[in-house]
Every structure is written in C-alpha cells, then in structure tokens.
Amino acid sequence: MGVKLWINRNKIYLSIYIGGKRWRESTGLTVSPNKEQNKAVMDMAEILRSKKEASLVAISSGLIDPAFVKITLFEYVKKESEGKSKKHPLIKGFKWLEKLTQDIKMSSITSKWFEDYQRALLEKTGLAAKTCENYASALRALFKKAVRDGVIVKDPSDGVKHIPCPESIKEFLMPEDIRKLAAEPIGGILGADVKKAFLFACCTGLRISDLKSLRWGGVSFEKKTLTKIQQKTKRAVYLPIKDEAIAFLNLLAEENPNRTDEDFIFPHVATTGTNMNQYLIEWGKRAGVRQKIGWHLARHTHATLLLESGADLYTVQKLLGHTKISTTAQYTQVTDRKKKEAIDLLPDYGIVTDTEKEI
Incomplete structure (x- = not known):
C-alpha cells in the first residue's frame, strides 16, 4: 500500500496502490511556472499525499471508528x-x-x-x-x-461521464452597455455600493464572493494589481488590472481617506444580508440594457471582451482563476466579432468574376 505524487501535463495527481490495485485521484493542484509559487503548491500536494496515506493506513488498521x-x-x-x-x-x-x-x-x-x-x-x-x-x-x-x-477509499464517480447538457449561451455586455449602466444611478447607500462593485467586476471578472471579501490591503496602486484569496478555490490570485480600474479605485479611496488595509473596498456589499439581485435587475431595466443584469454577467463580460480583444485562452484562464481551460473555453462561443474578423481575413476566390464571364 502506498501513495505517491504523479504529475501529468502540469496537473498533480495522487497515485494510489492498495490490495494489488492502482488508481489515480486529482489533487486539484497545478504545477506553477513560478518557482516560489511552485514550492508552495508542491508543499500542499505533499500534505494531501500524506493525509491520504494516513487515512488508508487508519482504515486498514482499524484506527478509524468502524461506525x-x-x-x-x-x-x-x-x-x-x-x-x-x-x-x-x-x-x-x-x-x-x-x-x-x-x-x-x-x-x-x-x-x-x-x-x-x-x-x-x-x-x-x-x-x-x-x-x-x-x-x-x-x-x-x-x-x-x-x-x-477516510469514509471510502476510492471515489465511485471517478471516470463516470457527466450527464450531457445542452450548451447554454453566455450573455455578456458590450462596452456601450457598461457605459449606460455607469450613467444610470441606483438609489440608497447599498444600491450605490452594488453599482460600484458590479462596474468593478466588469473590469476585473471577480465573482460576487470575491468582491465581498476584497480589502484595501490587497490593492497595489504602484504595480496595478490585486492580491486576493479566491473564495471558490481558496487559491491566492495576483491580478493585473486595467488603468481604468485603478482610476476607479482611486476615486473610491478618495471617498474613504481614513480607510485601513483591513477595510472592505465595498463595505455595504460585503456586510449586507439583503438579496442584491433586485437592485441589479431594476438598474439594468432603467439603463435600457437588454440583458438581465446579475453578478455573473460581469464575469462573463470580462472574459468575453478579453477574448474578443485578442487574449489567448490560457491567459484568460489564469486571469479568471479557472482550474480547467475547458471552463474558460465556454466563453469562446459568443465572440462573434472575432469570428467575423477571421472570416474577413480570407482571400477572394474569384467566384464572382468567373460567374460573370459565364453569364
């Protein structure tokens, strides 16, 4: 019986051998090209390996409560x-x-x-x-x-195909839609904070869970980056952000001159127990935006506009914090402008001229 680390295509797996059988389980970790980050990744992988091995030993030795x-x-x-x-x-x-x-x-x-x-x-x-x-x-x-x-030794769903689902079209906003929203106010203290958080998400692709946890200590105005722990994946992410987003943060900083590193950037969004979706929906209607406004629409917008601007899938994957590139690839279905640009690059085949001669 044993558990070893196995790396394939930069993905880190646990290679498990027990009772004459061998299988692999994903750790969810990826080898990083950054040496410093990779050391932390491999340390985490080793912790997962040792925990897995300890649980197998405990099960086989009867050390875990049989019940x-x-x-x-x-x-x-x-x-x-x-x-x-x-x-x-x-x-x-x-x-x-x-x-x-x-x-x-x-x-x-x-x-x-x-x-x-x-x-x-x-x-x-x-x-x-x-x-x-x-x-x-x-x-x-x-x-x-x-x-x-340690309840079971092997995941029974591993290797079982997912239920096939019809591919859904991911809506996104065009720059002119974002400008309409920026020009349309939302009433109330919470409403104003919701508006700021949504517009910032359009610039950064952050999830609502990440927006809620965002603190001033994670902002570097000099390097134009955000440093944060993603709430969904629990991974540290270092995000370069566009000049417009930095300028936006500067405006928010001026509104709160006594802020500390521990203060939330969007304090009312971070602490409210109110459902904020209705704010977004009504705001979008008043602004004359066709799409139903929701938090994830901002993330879709950021991803799609990055791809339409020429960014490659791998880079967008890292910016969004996706663990699988297939997740990022879903956004390519709506980049119609890039499709049209690609078609426009094709040379003329002369079919119009040849047809005219026959006529």
Missing part, C-alpha cells in the same frame, strides 16, 4: 447537509435520491451504482438535464469529501 466507515449514503448526505442552504443541490437532490435508490453503505457504492443513478435521474424524474447534472455533481463532490474523510 464512521460503515455509515450509509443517506446518513452521510444528511450529516454533510447540516448548515447548508435549503437551495443547495445536495439537499434539493436528496428527495430524488430517496425515491430512486435504496439506502446503501458508502463503502458499497460502485461506479455502476452511480451510472445507474444518473440514468434514473434523467429517465424517471422529468427534470431538465442541467438540473440532473447539478444533483449528480453534488454527489460527486460528496464522494470526494468522503475519500478525504
């Missing part, structure tokens, strides 16, 4: 659902889990079981494919955590 190892799927889902929103796909999908399957020990779940469950979701629930995929993905995440917790 925990023998926990059933329903019990584990309920345990991991504690504290989560009622809208979380793990909780919303649980009723279908109960309807479509029998309770089963976590250790008894196989890849075939998971394949059958995905098929049942699609064929017996009447739910949209995207919804089925969301519920199945919640289980995938649960299995990965179960492996980390």
Whole structure:
C-alpha cells in the first residue's frame, strides 16, 4: 500500500496502490511556472499525499471508528447537509435520491451504482438535464469529501461521464452597455455600493464572493494589481488590472481617506444580508440594457471582451482563476466579432468574376 505524487501535463495527481490495485485521484493542484509559487503548491500536494496515506493506513488498521466507515449514503448526505442552504443541490437532490435508490453503505457504492443513478435521474424524474447534472455533481463532490474523510477509499464517480447538457449561451455586455449602466444611478447607500462593485467586476471578472471579501490591503496602486484569496478555490490570485480600474479605485479611496488595509473596498456589499439581485435587475431595466443584469454577467463580460480583444485562452484562464481551460473555453462561443474578423481575413476566390464571364 502506498501513495505517491504523479504529475501529468502540469496537473498533480495522487497515485494510489492498495490490495494489488492502482488508481489515480486529482489533487486539484497545478504545477506553477513560478518557482516560489511552485514550492508552495508542491508543499500542499505533499500534505494531501500524506493525509491520504494516513487515512488508508487508519482504515486498514482499524484506527478509524468502524461506525464512521460503515455509515450509509443517506446518513452521510444528511450529516454533510447540516448548515447548508435549503437551495443547495445536495439537499434539493436528496428527495430524488430517496425515491430512486435504496439506502446503501458508502463503502458499497460502485461506479455502476452511480451510472445507474444518473440514468434514473434523467429517465424517471422529468427534470431538465442541467438540473440532473447539478444533483449528480453534488454527489460527486460528496464522494470526494468522503475519500478525504477516510469514509471510502476510492471515489465511485471517478471516470463516470457527466450527464450531457445542452450548451447554454453566455450573455455578456458590450462596452456601450457598461457605459449606460455607469450613467444610470441606483438609489440608497447599498444600491450605490452594488453599482460600484458590479462596474468593478466588469473590469476585473471577480465573482460576487470575491468582491465581498476584497480589502484595501490587497490593492497595489504602484504595480496595478490585486492580491486576493479566491473564495471558490481558496487559491491566492495576483491580478493585473486595467488603468481604468485603478482610476476607479482611486476615486473610491478618495471617498474613504481614513480607510485601513483591513477595510472592505465595498463595505455595504460585503456586510449586507439583503438579496442584491433586485437592485441589479431594476438598474439594468432603467439603463435600457437588454440583458438581465446579475453578478455573473460581469464575469462573463470580462472574459468575453478579453477574448474578443485578442487574449489567448490560457491567459484568460489564469486571469479568471479557472482550474480547467475547458471552463474558460465556454466563453469562446459568443465572440462573434472575432469570428467575423477571421472570416474577413480570407482571400477572394474569384467566384464572382468567373460567374460573370459565364453569364
């Protein structure tokens, strides 16, 4: 029995050997070209490796509570659902889990079981494919955590294909739309902060979770960068930002001359318990913008306009903090201007002239 680190195409995996069987599990980490950052990445990979090896030893030696190892799927889902929103796909999908399957020990779940469950979701629930995929993905995440917790040795969803979903068109704003929004006020202290945060997100591609955690200590006006820990991936990201965004931050800094490094850049957005979507929707309508305004639209806008401006996929991937380039590639479907420019580069074939001669 053993666990080793294995690197393939800059991705770091755990290579696991136990009982005559070998398989690999992704660590979610990527080798960095920056030597200093790569040392931190490899240190984290080694921690994951040692934790995995320790959990395997504990399971095989009976050091982990047998009751925990023998926990059933329903019990584990309920345990991991504690504290989560009622809208979380793990909780919303649980009723279908109960309807479509029998309770089963976590250790008894196989890849075939998971394949059958995905098929049942699609064929017996009447739910949209995207919804089925969301519920199945919640289980995938649960299995990965179960492996980390030592509840199971191998992730049964590993290698099972995802539920195919129709590709959705990602909306985005054109620069003239952003200018319309910038010219349209939103009333109230929170509304004003929502407007500032959204416009800044259009310039940087930050998620709402990242905007909420953004502090002045992460801004370097000299280097024109933001340093932050992404809330979704928990990774440190160093973002170069455009001059316009720096000028925008300068204006906000002038409004708050007594700020400290620990202060939030968008304090009302960061601390409110109010649903801010209605602010965005009404603001967009008043500004005459066709798209339904939401926080992720700003991120889509930043990604798409970067690609339309000639940035390559790999660079955009790093700027957005995506772990997979396939996630970034979704934004290429809407870059119509680049498609048209590519078509316009084609030479004339002379078909009009030749046709005229025949006539």
